[in-house]
Amino acid sequence: MWGVAHAILSIIIIIFGVFALKRFIIALGKFLEQVFLYTLQAPVRFGNFVLGLCLKPLGMLRFRKGAIEGD
Secondary structure (H helix, E strand, O other), rough: OOHHHHHHHHHHHHHHHHHHHHHHHHHHHHHHHHHHHHHHHHHHHHHHHHHHHHHHHHHEEEEOOOEEOOO
C-alpha cells in the first residue's frame, strides 16, 4: 500500500527501473555480440597461428643460386 500512498515517488521508481532494465539489456546485447564475434574469429586466428608456426622454419632458410642453405 506504500505505492498508493506515495504515488509520485512510486512512478519515479518505476520509470527509473524501466530505464535501468533497458540499459542492462543493451549492455547484455553488446556483450553477447562481442562473444559471438570472438567465437567466429577464433578459428581463423588459430589457423593463422598454426600456419605461422609451420612457415616460420621456411623463413630461416636462405636461397642462393638455386641452392638452399640453412643458417
